Amino acid sequence: MNHLLLVIKREYINKVRNKSFIVMTFLSPLIFVGLAALVAYLSQINSDSTKTIAVLDESGYFEELFLSDGNLSYHVLENTTLADAQNLVKGGNTSGLLYIPSVSLKDLSNSIEFFSEESPSFNMIEGLTDKIEKKIFNLNLQYNNVDATKIEDSRVDVDIVLENFSGEKTSKLGNVLKLVFGGVAGYLLMMFIIIYGNMIMRSVIEEKTNRIIEIIISSVKPIQLMMGKIIGTSLAGITQFLMWLIVGGVLLGLVSVIFNVDLVEARMQQPQMLLENAAQQENIDVIAQSLISELFHLPLGTLIASFVVYFIGGYLLYSSLYAAIGAAVDNETDTQQFMLPIIMPLMLGIYVGFFTVMEDPHGTVSTIFSFIPFTSPIVMLMRIPFGVPIWQIILSILTLYLTFSLTVWFAAKIYRVGILMYGKKASYKEIFKWIKYS
Amino acid sequence: MSNLLVAENVTKKFGGFTALNNVSLEIPEGSIFGLLGPNGAGKTTFIRIINQITYPDQGNVILNGETLQPKHISQIGYLPEERGLYKSMKVGEQALYLAQLKGLSKVEAKKRLKYWFERLEIGDWWNKKVQELSKGMAQKIQFVVTVLHEPKLLIFDEPFSGFDPINANLIKDEILLLKEKGATVIFSTHRMESVEELCDHIALINKSNKILDGKLIDIKRAFRTNTFEVGIETPNKMMLRNELSDRFVTSEAFFKTVGDELKMKIQLEQGTSPTSLINYLNGKGVITHFVEEIPSANDIFIQAVKNNN
Known part of the structure; x- marks a missing residue:
């Protein structure tokens, strides 16, 4: 059998059979889903707990406004002074006192006060402000004899339909989808590089510390061994990713089923909210439908193909560097000094992707970074959904794969010398010397 | 006898440092060839060149007869001096993997491994993990994996290190x-007594240069100093x-x-025959001991390296 295949097979089987690998494969989605469920559960508890605040309305504008809503209930005080009300709230178990003084409608906007022991939650104050603003707005309309229903009727939602000259249409939702695709793809690639690049590096170091390297290298060419390690580990990585998707999907399904049951029970208890919920449900259905249709509007074939091409290119580019680092050092603690030059361009790619591409997918910065091979897999992947000229894609892929073959050549040189160097502390200077040796 | 391996004017530099x-x-084919030299002389570099590392x-x-090329692997x-195994792999699958890398089919490798494991009485280790094994x-x-594909040329770098005397003997017999x-064997070691026991040819490398090579017997002859160890019974030892x-x-x-x-060591001038010494001593007392001092591999090593430095 071909040597490369043998190395790949060994790496793959050895990785997949490793106990910590198996544990991580099944535990990670469990932890992830568990955390998600926990957060959902906690926020549910949080929103379930109701708070009471006291209201002292001296202006008289806000009758009927402070009926209990959602998880906030009001205790409306009447015929008392501010000082008495304050004392009452201080001793009692209400979370605060909303004080509306008796002033003219005009002055009301900045004379309402809220007293409390602890500073109140941002959400609650936002809610109160919103409520009061709407009321004052309506009062102002009435005061100026404007018909409120007419104002409501005049409101419109504008959705500019984007269309390119070949007739493909997209909407705002489509744009969001594109950003999500780019973001997820870029982030996935970065995670994959960091997790499995490190795994490759460790496996190279392992061969050095086990002292088996010289036995192996007398039958396999260093570059075969290196490529075998990279490919074998990547296959193990893909296996793990797929397992995560499957296990995570099943778990999420289970959890959401459990939560749906909860929701139904909650609805039974609050029949008032049923109507609202039904309306929301309808809304969600509409959004889901348009989401699916937008999804099919995206050039899915191109996206998937470019994802595969950039993913492989970018991953191989970085993992060969990881392998070279592994070969250059004796143990994992020595790797620190070499990590920064790897992490930096990755981070740069992500930041440029998230900030620049979002703002202007075809701006100068995004365009330049989508050609630089160390950032192009991430940045270009984020740009492609917005339509990139084919020559740019070809040029970028060519540069990426050309650089990849250069780094492999370069890494193989370091690898060939490095794997047989025991006890020598690798510095950049030393490594430069190695490249000249071989 | 033809030569299995010939190195011609091999030079290897690492930056400014000349290793060979x-x-x-x-x-020569069928010989056990001792590759000797002080630490850092260039032996390992030479061995790595033969292995195309x-x-x-x-x-x-x-x-x-052919220039070294990948098919010769x-x-x-x-068997390198710095040797180990994958710690987390089982003995059997590891041996299979290494044998397959040397070009054996899986079936053939399994068959031969079984034979060797039984021969060295390690048959029940197949499913053990390497981390459970002792160094020996x-x-x-590692020895089994080195010889399994029945190579024409075997290279052992300090093969006995880590073995107890019983197992060292076992391995020595296997090499013989x-x-x-x-098989032709290149044998690199610092243990001169095993050179004495095993090698018929040696080469001595010092500071990147070959300073000595040939048949061990010829070299010993060349290093003879015409010195004899004698014992004579005589009434007056002081006088004699x-x-x-x-x-x-x-x-x-x-x-x-x-x-x-x-008891004395007597060195004769070059060309003088020991017969005259025997005749001379015979007149002085009873000769109980008369042995020519033959230089050991150890003596040759030390002397040659000293002279070279």
């Missing part, structure tokens, strides 16, 4: 048996000692006997 300087060697800057290596078995046990596995079966010291170059000798004789 114009080294030429001929390794590194390549010479100048010069050629010819195996069996399956004809060479190499791991060495046995492999030689009987026609003084007499001998005046006449010859002498030194003290130490060897075990049951009598109380005078």
Whole structure:
């Protein structure tokens, strides 16, 4: 059998059979889903707990406004002074006192006060402000004899339909989808590089510390061994990713089923909210439908193909560097000094992707970074959904794969010398010397 | 006898450091060839060149009449000095993997491994993990993997390190048996007594240069100093000692006997035959001991390296 295949097979089987690998494969989605469920559960508890605040309305504008809503209930005080009300709230178990003084409608906007022991939650104050603003707005309309229903009727939602000259249409939702695709793809690639690049590096170091390297290298060419390690580990990585998707999907399904049951029970208890919920449900259905249709509007074939091409290119580019680092050092603690030059361009790619591409997918910065091979897999992947000229894609892929073959050549040189160097502390200077040796 | 391996003017530099300087060697087929030299002399570099782990800057290596090339990997078995195994793999699958890398089919490798495991009495280790093995046990596995593909050329770098005397003997016998079966062995070690026992040819490398090579017997002959160790029973040892010291170059000798004789080392001038010494000593007393001092591999090593430095 071909040597490369043998190395790949060994790496793959050895990785997949490793106990910590198996544990991580099944535990990670469990932890992830568990955390998600926990957060959902906690926020549910949080929103379930109701708070009471006291209201002292001296202006008289806000009758009927402070009926209990959602998880906030009001205790409306009447015929008392501010000082008495304050004392009452201080001793009692209400979370605060909303004080509306008796002033003219005009002055009301900045004379309402809220007293409390602890500073109140941002959400609650936002809610109160919103409520009061709407009321004052309506009062102002009435005061100026404007018909409120007419104002409501005049409101419109504008959705500019984007269309390119070949007739493909997209909407705002489509744009969001594109950003999500780019973001997820870029982030996935970065995670994959960091997790499995490190795994490759460790496996190279392992061969050095086990002292088996010289036995192996007398039958396999260093570059075969290196490529075998990279490919074998990547296959193990893909296996793990797929397992995560499957296990995570099943778990999420289970959890959401459990939560749906909860929701139904909650609805039974609050029949008032049923109507609202039904309306929301309808809304969600509409959004889901348009989401699916937008999804099919995206050039899915191109996206998937470019994802595969950039993913492989970018991953191989970085993992060969990881392998070279592994070969250059004796143990994992020595790797620190070499990590920064790897992490930096990755981070740069992500930041440029998230900030620049979002703002202007075809701006100068995004365009330049989508050609630089160390950032192009991430940045270009984020740009492609917005339509990139084919020559740019070809040029970028060519540069990426050309650089990849250069780094492999370069890494193989370091690898060939490095794997047989025991006890020598690798510095950049030393490594430069190695490249000249071989 | 033809040569299995010929190195012609091999030079290898690492930056400004010359690891091998114009080294030429001929390794006869079917020999056990001792590759000797102080630490850092360049032995390992030479061995790595034979294994095509590194390549010479100048010069050629010819195996069996052909310039060394990748296909020769399956004809060479190499047991490096720095050797280990994958800790987390099972013994059996690890041995299979290494054998397959040397070009054996899985079925054939399994068959031969079974034979060797039984031969070295390690049959029940197949499913053990390497981390459960002692160092000596791991060495046995490495030995098996080195010889499994029946290579024409075997290279052992310090093969006995880590073995107890019993297992060292076992391995030594296996090496001799492999030689009987026609394998050529390159043997690199610092243990001169095993050189004495095993090697028929040696080469000595010092500071990147070959300073000595040939048949061990020929080298020993060349390093003879015409010195004899003698024991004579005589009534007056003091007188004879003084007499001998005046006449010859002498030194003290130490060897075990049951009598109380005078023990001395006597060096004759080059070309003088020992017969005259025997005749001379015969007149002085009873000769109980008369042995030519033959230089050991150890002596040769030390002397050659000293002279070279």
